[in-house]
Amino acid sequence: MKSNxxxxxxxxxxxxxxxxxxxxxxxxxxxxxxxxxxxxxxFYTGIITNISEKGMIISTEIGFPVKSEFxxxxxxxxxxxxxxxxxxxxxxxxxxxxxxxxxxxxxxxxYLEFLKKLNPATPK
Numbered sequence: 841m842k843s844n845x846x847x848x849x850x851x852x853x854x855x856x857x858x859x860x861x862x863x864x865x866x867x868x869x870x871x872x873x874x875x876x877x878x879x880x881x882x883f884y885t886g887i888i889t890n891i892s893e894k895g896m897i898i899s900t901e902i903g904f905p906v907k908s909e910f911x912x913x914x915x916x917x918x919x920x921x922x923x924x925x926x927x928x929x930x931x932x933x934x935x936x937x938x939x940x941x942x943x944x945x946x947x948x949x950x951y952l953e954f955l956k957k958l959n960p961a962t963p964k
Contacts, residue, residue: 868892869959876913879904888914889939893947893955896925898940903930909945916954923951 873888875898886900898912906927914921925942933939944951 867959869955871958873914877910878913879908879910886940888912891955891958893944893952895928895941895943897931898942899933899937900940901937903938904940906930912942914954921950921954923948 868890869892870890871888873891875886875888876883877886877898878884884900884902886898889897889899891897896912904927906929909924909926912923912925914923924945926945927940928943929941931939931941
């Protein structure tokens with residue numbers, strides 16, 4: 841299978857973070873997590889720039905249609921965490937980077953444990 845790599849040359853991380861507002865229902869955790877996801881017949885790569893209990897922003901080079909659903913794969917030490925998501929909107933972070941704002945369709949126990957390790961202040 842073909843893989844599209846992510847290049848963040850010249851991207852300003854503050855631009856990605858400007859979408860993490862204080863008025864959100866769930867606190868967002870600023871991150872830089874490499875991820876992969878399968879869309880169509882190909883694997884793509886991205887970077888999760890912030891994450892919460894119900895959503896995340898993924899920086900990619902490729903734009904995907906709003907309402908698309910797929911699984912985001914996050915590599916943990918001993919396994920892959922599969923997180924089902926749906927794109928709710930796209931944002932332009934910088935050229936060539938695009939951002940996908942996604943909602944998490946099923947918040948699993950493993951996902952919540954992963955968040956807890958990222959941010960010990962995350963509620964149980």
